[in-house]
Amino acid sequence: MNADPTTDDPIELAAAEWLVRCDRGLTPAEQAEFEAWRRTDPRHAAVYQALAGSWDLMSDARHAPSLLAGQAEREAERQAVAAAPRRRGWRLAVGLAAAVAIGLTAFLGYREYRLRPYDATFTTAIGGVEQRALPDGSVITLNTDSVVAVHLERGQRRVALQRGEAHFAVAKDKSRPFIVSANGVDVRAVGTAFSVRLRDESVDVLVTEGKVAVAPPEPPPAATATPENLTPAPAPASYLVTAGQRTSVSLKPAAAPAPVIAVPAETVRQALAWQERRLDFEDASLADIVAEMNRYSPRRLAIADPALATKRFGGSFPAGDVDTLVRQLQRNFKVTVERQGDDLVLHLPAETKAP
């Protein structure tokens, strides 16, 4: 057998990843993806089975309470066991009792912790991506240059997206709806995962798991901008957005109702690539690529030439890494770069138009 404890077998790595995801609980979409992965190659299923087998064996480790003790105690116990094997049963009983007591205390304490009122504001700088776990078990991932204010109480969980974009993986809790407000638009979820992006003229919602109810702003949106004085229940005009769909609520007065658009899985993945600090583009205009890149970088890009702005390009770039993108554009479109302070202006040189 291999003496090196790590593996570089991509199948085993993928299998371990799937095992962990199964252990955590698969969404229907992941379930389908998992089945597809298993069918792709008989080795996939075999390697997965081998891993799952030893994972299941590990449940028996429950009967080894010594694991709960500290390192020193563990060492002491090992020596004691070696010296006096008869004491083992007694130690096991005490260990088990202690484990139960610790577990119970932790559980009760944790329940109290989950339900206590909680207020926090999270902020990311330009180019930053941060993940924050809330006491209820939900996880917020903030994109670049974003601000969220979190308010948890017994009856409800409220988050005000004050700037930027965030993805919410919401812990299930039927007694406490999870409501994200962005400029008067309420997005309400029970246990699901979705992104909300606050733009200048719209609020964009992308649902990655489960479903949410989106409530557009009240007709006179004038003085109701703070999240606190919005009614918790969705307005009658609210509508459902389910996994794999997105909607964009216009913030303009008297805007047409926002359509719900189904998005292919690949598009969802690209729209969430920022969580891995990457930006994925497929056949996007340079204008869009530059605008997106500028969200993540204090050094901004500008396009001088309209003919360049409409060029289409794709690829995966580190978010905020303006230089890498510029190098790619130089290679592909022979752009020239003009520096204006910290900013970079892109030109399409005249001579390349007629080579």
Add this chain to the structure above:
Amino acid sequence: MADAIRALPPRCAEIFTLRRIDGLSYAEIAAKLGLAERTVNAQLALGMIRVRQFLAARGFGPAQTQTETEGNADPR
């Protein structure tokens, strides 16, 4: 079995114990240790592979060996 967990790197073993012995959820482990859930996932996956190798080396479970890879497996 306990030996298999002891053989893991400390952080990995801690996460493993919280999940398999204490039965905490992934979010709970992440919150408790101040880690991203992604890190918890990755550590558990890594731990899983090491435990499998540890057990296989001692004759437990199927002795799955490293498969030959032809580069046709994309984990996505």
